[in-house]
Amino acid sequence: MTRFHVCSxxxxxxxxxxRVESDPAVAVFNVEGEIFALADQCTHGDASMxxxxVEDDCTVxxxxxxxxxxxRTGKALSQPAYIDLATFPVAVEDGEIYVTVETAA
Ligand code: FES
Structure with missing residues (x-):
């Protein structure tokens, strides 16, 4: 497990x-003050999430x-993707965002 500083x-x-350049890369989102972290690569193809x-209903x-x-869950809600995105723990401490990733290596 590795903890990455994302940004303020x-x-x-x-x-x-x-986008956090970890391995795997992670996409970190802010939706009205709530922070979410998911796998950056789409489960359907080579696209960066x-x-x-970002939609108001907490989807991307x-x-x-x-x-x-x-x-919130990484769940694939519509085609052509049907495999969910992985989610990662995020923390906000003293105004800084961190994500914890189980790195590939
Ligand atoms: S690469 Fe994301 S839907 Fe095809």
Missing amino acids: LSELPSGEAK ADGY ECPLHAARFCL
């Missing part, structure tokens, strides 16, 4: 996402073929 909370406004479209839409995933 002030650097990740609501509706935005940031950090480049996706893949930028490539528009599959939607729940940011």
Whole structure:
């Protein structure tokens, strides 16, 4: 397990996402002050979920073929994706965001 510093909370406004270059890469999202971390690579293809479209209902839409995933659970909500995204623990401490990742190596 490795803990990564993502950024300051002030650097990740609501509706935005940031990619963490861990292995696997992680996409961290802010939805109205709630922070979520999911696998960055779409389970359908080679797309970065950090480049996706964050919706108010706490979902993200893949930028490539528009599959939607729940940011809370990683669940694949629409085709063409049917495999869920992995989720990762996040913490906000003193205004800084951290994510814990079980790294591949
Ligand atoms: S790559 Fe994400 S839906 Fe196809």
